[in-house]
Amino acid sequence: MSRTTRLGSAKRFREAEWEGIEESARTVTRAGWWIDQRSSQPDDLTELLQAATGADRAAENPYF
Template identity: 55%
Template sequence: MAIRTHWTVIHVCGHEVSHDLSGRPADRRASFARWLQERDCTACWKAAREQDGAGKEEWLAAKRAEEQQAAAEWAAQFDMPPLEGPERALAWAERSRHQLVTAAYGALVTDGSWDEADWTVLEDKIRTITRAGWWIDQRDTEGTDLPELLDAATSDDIGTENPFR
């Protein structure tokens, strides 16, 4: 006698769905059908994901706006120069710069052995890097690595006051 391939499952959402389990090994079909009973049907699962996705997108947009506001206030407070690059990369780069520099300050000055004079020298180097892509590239870097990264920056990353460059 052949093991059945179609199972009628009543999902936790209350929907009754016939599932073709012929793609599964015969000895795993019954346990998979039991597992399906503990889940929403496909239609309800997709609807729940769409609702969650909209909520996540709104949450992410609000978080990005909050981070952007903090980055803009920080840049104004510490007289950071505007970044250069494609318009769509500027906001991301500003947030990345803010996060990396504040992490570096925390690691090197607040928790580390640097004093404010050491930090002022580094801060001057930070102001020279105006290429948005450089800051985006460093977004996952540890704050303690910032001095070495600034030393490794190339002339393409450093801004200039010469408009004819």
């Protein structure tokens, strides 16, 4: 059974495509980034995730 969220079900992604999006999304850990993107369109998700900066992603050492 496929796991999809509201964004995933709003646009019909192929399973492999959605898995790639989920993998990118897991690396964005700054809550503010997700809050800033809450009004974005589902079609923009891939582009938004690619544009996320290092400040939005977890570092190797989270205590640094």
